Every structure is written in C-alpha cells, then in structure tokens.
Amino acid sequence: MTTPRWLTASQQRIWRTYLLGAAHLMERLDRDLAGLGLSLPEYEILVRLSEAPDRTLRMAELAESVHHSRSRLTHTVSRMETAGLVERHSCPSDRRGVLAKLTDTGYDRLVEAAPIHVAGVRDGFVDLVSDADFEAIGRAFESVISRGGQSTSLHNTPTRGAESRGAESRGAESRGT
Amino acid sequence: MTTPRWLTASQQRIWRTYLLGAAHLMERLDRDLAGLGLSLPEYEILVRLSEAPDRTLRMAELAESVHHSRSRLTHTVSRMETAGLVERHSCPSDRRGVLAKLTDTGYDRLVEAAPIHVAGVRDGFVDLVSDADFEAIGRAFESVISRGGQSTSLHNTPTRGAESRGAESRGAESRGT
DNA sequence: TGACGTTCGTTGAATCGTCAACCATGGCGC
C-alpha cells in the first residue's frame, strides 16, 4: 500500500482537458438533436433498431447494445412509444420477451436526425482531429474497454477506510485528478 | 446543402469505440467513489475548492470551474452542505454573492477519496495508453474545446425541417454515427 | 411432473439534473 502515484502535471492537464472537452462535445451533440425532440440516448436507440433485421430487437439486446440498464431502457422506450417512434410486440418464441420495433415515423425521424448528428460529430470532433490522433483515440478507448471495469487492489470494500495515513499535510494542491 | 458526409466505416468504428469506452471509464470512476459516498461531480467540487485560496470559491466561479449550471451547483452544494462537506457564507464584498467553503470534514473526505480516484484514473485509463496516444488525446480535446460549441450551418432553427429530400431509400444501414 | 435457479422485463420510489421564473444586488447613464 505504497504512496499513491499521483498524475504528473502534464498528465493532469491532459486529463482535465479530456473531461472538459468530452463534456463540451456531448453537450453540443445533445443540442443538435434537441431541435428534433430527441436526446442522444434516444437517437442511439433509433440507430440500433434501424440497423437490426426487421428494425426489431429484443429489449435485452437493445439494452446491451446501447449500454443502458434494462430499467432505463424500459423507461426510455416507454416514452418513445408514447411519442410514436417505437412499438412493442411480445416475442412469439419466448413469452417473457418483448420486441421493440422502429415505426415508420421513428425511421423518418432518424432520417431527419442522422445528417444533423453526423455533421455535428464531424464538425465538433472528427474533422478537428488528425487521422493519426483519431486512430490514437480508437486505440486508447479500445484498451479501456478490454481492460474491463474491475477496480484493482480494492479487496475489501472499506466504505470508510480511516486507515491512519502519515504526513498528509502538504499544501492544498495535488489533491486533484 | 450537399449530401451529408457520412463517416467512413473506420471512423464510425472508432467513434463508437470512443463512446463506449468513455462510458465504461466514467462508470468505473463513479463506482470507485461510490464507496465513499461521493459522486464524480461532487468529487470535482471538492477538488476545486481544495485548490482555491482559503478553500473558498464564489458559487459562480465554482460553477464555471466544474462546468455545471448555476442551478445544478446550487442543488449539489445544498446536498453537500447537508452532508457537512461544505459551508456557505455570504460574500462581504458583494452582497449578492455566496462563498462556498470546504469544511475540515470535506477536506478529510477528499484526502480519503483522492488516492482511490487517481488510482482509478491510472488503472482504468492513463496507464493503459502510450504516452504518445495520451498526448494525442490532449491535442484532440483541446481542439474540441477551442472549437467552441457552435453548430455550423444551422442558420435557422428548423425545429422540424421536412425539407424534401431525394432518394432516401437505401438500405437500413448507414444511418448511424 | 415439479422444484430450483436464472433470465426477462416492468414497476415505483428516491435521487439527480434541467428549465423557467424569480428576487436581490450591482453597475452604468443621466
């Protein structure tokens, strides 16, 4: 349980730049879609459904595909169903299952939204970055994904360590990320 | 108003990898802090306050610094005040102003959280990525930030364009990001 | 068949964020 390895000044600068930039980017993409009455998560649901055979997906598959909790997906799809973008059908082969299917108006909405969204992704991100740097981003987040999300070296779940720590009283700085 | 420039297959692959990886990363960092009863936004507030002179910041400065809306900050700081992490004082020089000040218990909480958080950032991100790729990420999101968030070529706010579009009926694919 | 554990999807409550007022104060022009 050695002294934590803080980030170097330059690492910290880049990390904070990343956090801020990523936030900016997502806000912008959200705003782009807001004009069409869609949120980014909703848009992604439309995309996944549009790519599926018969524009239909089991709820569980859809949830995994957009990386939402099942509960969240239930709520979101309910709203989208009310809005007429999606229909629910019960699955013939598995009576527990529910099929979410893109309606025609849902597809039309996606056709409206897609060019706007893609333009936003380009204009706010892709076109700003060199190909090499973009590749680097791909590699980096590929590693993040394949790393799995497990926390390392947290055997116990301390829920308030209070482990005596020595000289903690250096200036206020260097507490950050 | 030419045909939208879709992403190439490789760009799309990287973009989706980024979205998924970024989500994974944030989830992991959130989980890391959850054990201490902190969320990531709360943690960042603690950090900013700890770095400020007298561990004190005007609400507006703090809001800007963590990139939250003022309203959101009011709510979050209220919760943190209830939890004893932060105190509010009215600003002597500007009677509209409110000063948020880190309490000692708030600082102690940060001292507990910081090593865990930094370990998460390293283990889940920084240490997985080569220095060169990490620099690339810094450059990329630097550009995103300095780009500003303005949407391009959206003169009007159509709020439902319905502009006649020609042959839109190619397969279900290529509607995505 | 029937008991058991698992997966599917939903529900309702609690929490968190957003949005549109709102009041109070400050700063500027006159």
Add this chain to the structure above:
DNA sequence: GCGCCATGGTTGACGATTCAACGAACGTCA
C-alpha cells in the same frame, strides 16, 4: 438620486436515471 439592464443565486416543478423489488416465463435436473 433614479431608471435600467446585467449578474448572482435560489426555488419549485418537471423530467430522466438509478435502485431494489417483483412476477412471469424458461431450463434443467431429478
């Protein structure tokens, strides 16, 4: 000093997300 607008911060209502609990259907093993 007096309008007038901009800024600082809060509030309450609403919307979205999380979380724990649940019922229903499946699969398997005996």
